[in-house]
Amino acid sequence: MVTKDVLYKLVVFLATVGIAVGLVPIMTIVERRVAAFIQNRWGPNRVGPWGLLQPVADGIKAFFKEEFVPARADRLLHFIAPMLVFVPPAIGFAVIPWGNQIGSVKLQAVNLNIGVLFMMSVLSIAVYGLAIGGWASNNKWSLLGGLRASAQLISYELTLGLAILVAIMMAESVDPQVIVAKQTRGILSWNVFGGGNLLALPCGLLGILLLYTAALAENNRLPFDLPECEQELVGGYHTEYSSMKFAMFFMGEYVAMVNMSAIVTMLYLGGWYFPGITNPADHSWLGGILSVGVFMAKTFAILFVYVWIRWTFPRFKYNQLMNLGWKGLLPLSLANVALLAVVGVFTGGKP
Amino acid sequence: MDYVFLACALVSCVASLMVVRSRNPVYSALALMLCFLAFAVVFLRLGAPFLAAMHVLVYTGAILVLFLFVIMLLNLKEEELGREHPDWVKGALALLCVLLFGAIAVPLAREPRLRFRLPPPDEGFGGVEHVGRALFHQYALPFELVSVLIVVAILGCVVLAKRKL
Numbered sequence: 058m059v060t061k062d063v064l065y066k067l068v069v070f071l072a073t074v075g076i077a078v079g080l081v082p083i084m085t086i087v088e089r090r091v092a093a094f095i096q097n098r099w100g101p102n103r104v105g106p107w108g109l110l111q112p113v114a115d116g117i118k119a120f121f122k123e124e125f126v127p128a129r130a131d132r133l134l135h136f137i138a139p140m141l142v143f144v145p146p147a148i149g150f151a152v153i154p155w156g157n158q159i160g161s162v163k164l165q166a167v168n169l170n171i172g173v174l175f176m177m178s179v180l181s182i183a184v185y186g187l188a189i190g191g192w193a194s195n196n197k198w199s200l201l202g203g204l205r206a207s208a209q210l211i212s213y214e215l216t217l218g219l220a221i222l223v224a225i226m227m228a229e230s231v232d233p234q235v236i237v238a239k240q241t242r243g244i245l246s247w248n249v250f251g252g253g254n255l256l257a258l259p260c261g262l263l264g265i266l267l268l269y270t271a272a273l274a275e276n277n278r279l280p281f282d283l284p285e286c287e288q289e290l291v292g293g294y295h296t297e298y299s300s301m302k303f304a305m306f307f308m309g310e311y312v313a314m315v316n317m318s319a320i321v322t323m324l325y326l327g328g329w330y331f332p333g334i335t336n337p338a339d340h341s342w343l344g345g346i347l348s349v350g351v352f353m354a355k356t357f358a359i360l361f362v363y364v365w366i367r368w369t370f371p372r373f374k375y376n377q378l379m380n381l382g383w384k385g386l387l388p389l390s391l392a393n394v395a396l397l398a399v400v401g402v403f404t405g406g407k408p
Numbered sequence: 409m410d411y412v413f414l415a416c417a418l419v420s421c422v423a424s425l426m427v428v429r430s431r432n433p434v435y436s437a438l439a440l441m442l443c444f445l446a447f448a449v450v451f452l453r454l455g456a457p458f459l460a461a462m463h464v465l466v467y468t469g470a471i472l473v474l475f476l477f478v479i480m481l482l483n484l485k486e487e488e489l490g491r492e493h494p495d496w497v498k499g500a501l502a503l504l505c506v507l508l509f510g511a512i513a514v515p516l517a518r519e520p521r522l523r524f525r526l527p528p529p530d531e532g533f534g535g536v537e538h539v540g541r542a543l544f545h546q547y548a549l550p551f552e553l554v555s556v557l558i559v560v561a562i563l564g565c566v567v568l569a570k571r572k573l
Contacts, residue, residue: 134434170535174461178448181469185441188473192434192480200480207477211470231536 065162070151073166077150080356081311082112088364095368119304127195127297134193139302141186142309146316149179153319154233155352156329157337159345164329165233172233173225176320177218180275183313184210187277187284187294190306194297202293205375206277206284212382213274213281219390220268223260224324226397227252237328241337247327256404260397265325267390269362272317274382276310279367283375318359319352326355412453420446431489433479437472444468456534 086101086109093100102108126135152172156164169175184207191203227248228236240247249265251257274281285293295306322328329335329348336344373381419442426439444467451460492498516522532538543551 131434134438169457171457171461174458174465174536178461178464178469181465181473182441184469184473185438185476188476188480189434189438192483200483204477204480207473211473211477214470 069162069164070166072164073150073153073155074147076155077147077312077315078308080315080360081308082116084311084315084360085112085115085307087360088367091361091364092368095365116304119301122300122303124300124302125297129195130297131193131195134189135297136302138186138190138193139298139305139309141189142183143186143305143312145179145183145186146309146313149176149316150312150319152176152233153316153323154237154328155319155349156345157335157348158340159342160340163234164345164349168232168234170232173221173231173236173324177221180313180316181214183309186306186309190298191294194294196297198290198292199294199296202284202286202290202296205290206294209277209281209283209378209382210275212379213271213386216267216382216386216390217271217275219387219394220264220271221320221324222394223264223390223397224248224252224268226394226401227254227257227261233323233328237323237330238337240327241330244327244332247325249325254400254404256400257397260393260400261325263389263393264397265321267386267393268321268325269359270386272321273363273366274378276313276317276363278314278363280370280372281378282372283378314360314363315356318356318363321359322352322355326359328352331355410453413450416446416449416453419443420450431492433484433489434476437476437479440475441468441472444472454534455529458534458536458539 089111090100090108100108101111104110104114126132151166152169152175154163154165158164187206187210188203191199191201191206194200224236225231228239230236230239236248239252242253244250245255246253247261249261251259251261273279277284285295290296295303298306329352330337331351335348335351423439423443423446427436427443430436430439444463448460448463448468451457451463530538
């Protein structure tokens with residue numbers, strides 16, 4: 058029976074990779090179509106039915122472009138940087154439970170009892186790709202783009218960590234399975250609504266707001282997409298990249314977005330649970346597939362907000378970004394953690 | 409034999425050598441990152457998952473990025489990196505280091521009093537709850553004193569950086 062278990066594990070593992078990477082082309086077409094809708098135009102609608110094959114065409118085009126490395130660039134690091142951007146978020150997806158269990162198989166690639174910490178530490182490595190990519194191109198503006206990216210990511214990682222801490226405090230665990238399991242007692246037990254404690258409701262709402270803002274900055278999305286800027290930096294850390302390596306930077310950004318949305322879903326929005334649709338005790342095939350569907354729907358809703366924000370808000374200036382991060386969001390998230398601790402002590406939670 | 413430990417030890421040794429050997433400081437920083445990742449795996453093997461995660465999160469994800477940031481900001485040219493010592497000086501120093509290490513390691517390996525087996529650790533040892541309990545109950549005072557020390561260090565940095573307040 059060992060081989061059967063290994064086989065199940067392998068299927069779940071491959072499915073996890075498939076979800077993390079497979080959502081990327083879907084997101085690119087969704088992004089362009091939604092952008093077109095918001096700007097009152099058509100968007101890509103020529104390739105395939107409703108333009109659905111556009112990502113395939115983009116991929117083929119990227120493969121056939123000329124691969125160019127600047128003469129004085131550092132070839133080795135120039136080659137490694139796109140991978141450093143792409144791989145860490147894909148690995149981080151391994152600990153995310155993207156469904157309830159079917160039979161005895163949990164729909165999660167790796168079950169770690171320090172899952173959330175593992176995810177955060179893996180995500181913190183992605184910044185190297187941007188910094189190294191900018192440096193290895195041997196171009197002043199690329200370097201500035203890389204520096205901007207690393208400074209921005211370090212600054213917002215604090216807020217991100219504290220916002221994740223709020224969810225950890227509510228669940229009293231860093232195990233993703235436990236965090237989701239504690240949110241399966243009705244819609245009010247979701248961490249965004251205080252994790253079953255109504256007095257903690259403001260903390261939950263503020264927590265998801267801070268987490269999402271920090272996530273936008275971590276993923277270099279508008280209104281915080283300062284690392285790339287045509288007016289000031291020609292392009293950004295990826296100016297000197299072409300062909301598939303350039304595409305890999307973008308895929309890395311989208312994988313990070315998918316990953317971040319899954320994290321928000323898991324930590325604050327109850328993971329795969331939705332009252333009336335999924336039942337935590339239901340381990341049948343139907344229940345499992347429904348739970349995956351619920352998880353995907355929530356993740357897609359958050360991804361949609363990413364796109365919506367991108368085409369709605371104007372971008373910040375760099376000093377405004379730093380001011381907001383250090384003087385606005387960081388004290389606010391510290392206050393949020395302190396408030397939750399006080400609420401926890403007074404309502405009989407474990408101190 | 410613990411092959412995972414051997415592999416990690418090899419990676420961290422080679423990476424450490426690269427840190428001091430490479431001419432380019434950016435490569436040094438990246439080798440240090442590899443070294444830290446190998447350490448994290450060793451921590452995992454020793455039953456300290458919390459320490460492993462924090463090691464990557466704090467050292468690799470934050471401190472080393474700041475190193476890299478400063479190195480990239482200075483962006484030293486070849487002529488600014490300075491001259492290296494001649495090879496025979498480097499060789500002699502390396503030999504001295506190996507001898508010094510041997511002088512400490514060989515007697516320790518032969519010491520009979522060090523050949524004991526630790527009892528198996530408690531349930532959940534090295535996990536978040538265990539470390540948290542130790543930090544906030546058993547060692548609460550030293551922990552808080554360290555935080556005071558860190559605040560003092562930050563204030564010192566600010567004073568040094570901003571002479572005119």
